[in-house]
Amino acid sequence: MTPLSYPLEVHMGESVVSVTAVSKQYVRVRRRPGVAGAMVDIFAPRVERIQALANIDLQVSAGHCLGLLGPNGAGKSTLIKLIAAILVPDAGAIRIQGLLPATDRHAYLRQIGVVFGQRSRLIWDLPVRDVLELFRMLYRVDPESYRARVERLVNCFDLADLIDVPVRQLSLGQKMRCEIAAVLVPGPSVLLLDEPTVGLDLRAQYALRSMLSELKRSADVAMLISSHELHDIEQLADSIVVMDKGRVVFHGDGEQLIQTYGTGYRVRVVAEGGTLAAHPGVEWLSANELQAEAQDTRTLTALLQWLPTACSAIVDVHVTVPSLEDALLKLYEGRCPGERLSPSS
Amino acid sequence: MSGYLRLVSIGYRRRLAYRGGVFSLIWLYALTFGVMICFWRFIGAGTEGETMRGFTYPETITYLFLAVLIRNFVNSDLDIRLATKISSGAFAGDLILPLNPILGNVAESIGTSLYMFTWGSLPIGAALMPFVPLVGTTLARLPAFAGTLVMAAAMNIYINYIAGLMSVWTRRIAGVLALKACLTLVLSGTLVPIAFLPDWAASLARWSPFASLTHVPVLSYLGKLSAGDLTAALAVQLAWMLVLHVLAAGLWSKARKRYAAYGG
Numbered sequence: 275m276t277p278l279s280y281p282l283e284v285h286m287g288e289s290v291v292s293v294t295a296v297s298k299q300y301v302r303v304r305r306r307p308g309v310a311g312a313m314v315d316i317f318a319p320r321v322e323r324i325q326a327l328a329n330i331d332l333q334v335s336a337g338h339c340l341g342l343l344g345p346n347g348a349g350k351s352t353l354i355k356l357i358a359a360i361l362v363p364d365a366g367a368i369r370i371q372g373l374l375p376a377t378d379r380h381a382y383l384r385q386i387g388v389v390f391g392q393r394s395r396l397i398w399d400l401p402v403r404d405v406l407e408l409f410r411m412l413y414r415v416d417p418e419s420y421r422a423r424v425e426r427l428v429n430c431f432d433l434a435d436l437i438d439v440p441v442r443q444l445s446l447g448q449k450m451r452c453e454i455a456a457v458l459v460p461g462p463s464v465l466l467l468d469e470p471t472v473g474l475d476l477r478a479q480y481a482l483r484s485m486l487s488e489l490k491r492s493a494d495v496a497m498l499i500s501s502h503e504l505h506d507i508e509q510l511a512d513s514i515v516v517m518d519k520g521r522v523v524f525h526g527d528g529e530q531l532i533q534t535y536g537t538g539y540r541v542r543v544v545a546e547g548g549t550l551a552a553h554p555g556v557e558w559l560s561a562n563e564l565q566a567e568a569q570d571t572r573t574l575t576a577l578l579q580w581l582p583t584a585c586s587a588i589v590d591v592h593v594t595v596p597s598l599e600d601a602l603l604k605l606y607e608g609r610c611p612g613e614r615l616s617p618s619s
Numbered sequence: 620m621s622g623y624l625r626l627v628s629i630g631y632r633r634r635l636a637y638r639g640g641v642f643s644l645i646w647l648y649a650l651t652f653g654v655m656i657c658f659w660r661f662i663g664a665g666t667e668g669e670t671m672r673g674f675t676y677p678e679t680i681t682y683l684f685l686a687v688l689i690r691n692f693v694n695s696d697l698d699i700r701l702a703t704k705i706s707s708g709a710f711a712g713d714l715i716l717p718l719n720p721i722l723g724n725v726a727e728s729i730g731t732s733l734y735m736f737t738w739g740s741l742p743i744g745a746a747l748m749p750f751v752p753l754v755g756t757t758l759a760r761l762p763a764f765a766g767t768l769v770m771a772a773a774m775n776i777y778i779n780y781i782a783g784l785m786s787v788w789t790r791r792i793a794g795v796l797a798l799k800a801c802l803t804l805v806l807s808g809t810l811v812p813i814a815f816l817p818d819w820a821a822s823l824a825r826w827s828p829f830a831s832l833t834h835v836p837v838l839s840y841l842g843k844l845s846a847g848d849l850t851a852a853l854a855v856q857l858a859w860m861l862v863l864h865v866l867a868a869g870l871w872s873k874a875r876k877r878y879a880a881y882g883g
């Protein structure tokens with residue numbers, strides 16, 4: 275793939291997106307039950323305020339990708355809509371390259387590319403090229419760099435056969451590739467991806483992820499991705515923010531998340547015959563079957579070295595590697611006690 | 620600016636992308652014009668030399684012919700465009716573009732109007748012209764005609780914009796749009812000349828913003844407005860334009876707040 279580069283003076287480490295103490299409330303209507311209730315509601319509607327986001331602080335720097343995780347209704351989409359300046363925060367400020375949407379909306383918007391997996395922004399009846407041309411004009415890209423950039427994007431996202439076909443005749447995966455290419459035409463300094471792989475088949479997901487990680491490596495773009503597809507986050511995100519009920523409940527990288535909330539390595543061994551010898555973390559299920567847990571690779575190695583001394587002949591070994599999924603389920607479970615989510619124990 | 624022009628072209632080509640759509644458009648306009656012409660030819664048969672409420676038969680049919688032509692020229696799909704975008708949430712996509720979201724939609728709608736004009740009312744109107752005893756105009760009347768026509772187009776944008784924006788507050792925007800379409804059809808003089816309405820309805824129509832949309836330009840074409848009448852009509856147009864502008868701006872800021880409060 276050809277590397278993409280943008281004529282933007284962004285220094286590594288300097289934050290491009292800065293979200294400071296942002297809060298947002300929504301209005302929600304509460305309905306009374308039944309026909310009589312509906313009639314009462316006409317005259318005396320009950321309205322309540324929902325805290326969609328509470329005091330959120332985030333920084334994303336150029337060349338960095340932040341993964342947003344959290345259950346439905348955690349506030350991820352609200353946060354993305356706030357950064358995209360679709361919504362206005364009740365309190366706090368969002369800056370991109372030091373710009374505020376309230377004071378210079380258009381300059382602010384020229385810095386960002388937004389991709390909604392659930393909603394295409396391509397023009398349904400016309401070829402993709404029309405959107406690219408429109409974006410060239412709206413984002414004031416000069417013809418020289420436009421031509422060069424489109425050529426690189428066509429190569430990188432493999433669009434040569436798609437660019438002159440009406441959007442309605444493209445598959446979901448093809449549309450998503452075009453969509454991302456389109457938002458990259460203006461050369462944004464921030465890329466917001468809201469569930470970019472939703473609905474895509476495995477191959478399309480895989481292709482999209484490798485394109486995005488290539489883009490992250492080659493272009494100095496700050497990325498923010500929200501997804502329920504954990505592979506997206508694992509492959510793309512340099513750090514992870516887990517949100518729940520409008521608050522940040524975890525901020526760190528994937529390793530830290532797994533270490534803090536993960537279950538460790540789980541080992542299950544079936545042997546011909548065992549000595550039933552004791553070892554830390556080992557539980558004998560029967561005379562020839564044992565189950566063990568190891569928090570890290572060091573304990574795991576120690577355990578695997580001990581195994582031959584305890585069992586005469588090993589028939590089967592199954593090691594479950596700690597995953598982001600397990601850690602997340604543990605984290606969600608801890609926040610909603612009584613709701614058993616994780617498959618372990 | 621070039622971005623908005625691009626949107627005009629996009630609005631035009633989006634509709635032209637479907638061949639079936641072009642054929643149905645031609646049929647639709649053939650029917651609209653055809654029915655109108657047949658109906659009024661029947662009414663006007665054998666009325667040579669007579670006038671109805673100050674209109675001879677050729678003047679009446681010219682009035683209506685022009686009214687339908689102008690209506691189709693200045694009218695646009697801005698109302699439906701905004702309504703669908705707001706209710707489907709696609710409007711968020713417009714809000715993240717570095718352009719004025721309203722002007723962007725206006726530009727695309729102008730493209731649609733141009734499509735309807737070039738592929739619908741223009742060819743059909745031209746084809747039917749020989750069958751209608753049209754009354755010509757004078758060079759002196761043209762500036763007034765052009766001026767009132769421009770005002771009509773601008774007012775039409777405001778009316779459509781306000782109607783479309785209503786979908787922020789209602790789930791059944793179809794009702795609002797149908798009401799608007801009926802009011803426009805009757806009070807602008809596109810269905811029957813305003814002079815033919817009962818007196819109370821005629822004066823209601825003349826003072827409404829809808830008369831400015833077709834009635835006023837058509838009367839200036841026919842030379843039925845004295846200098847005083849024309850000034851008065853322009854003043855009414857201007858006054859309505861101001862009212863509509865204030866209304867539209869107020870509604871937009873309210874809509875924006877409501878959109879934010881409910882989470883888009």
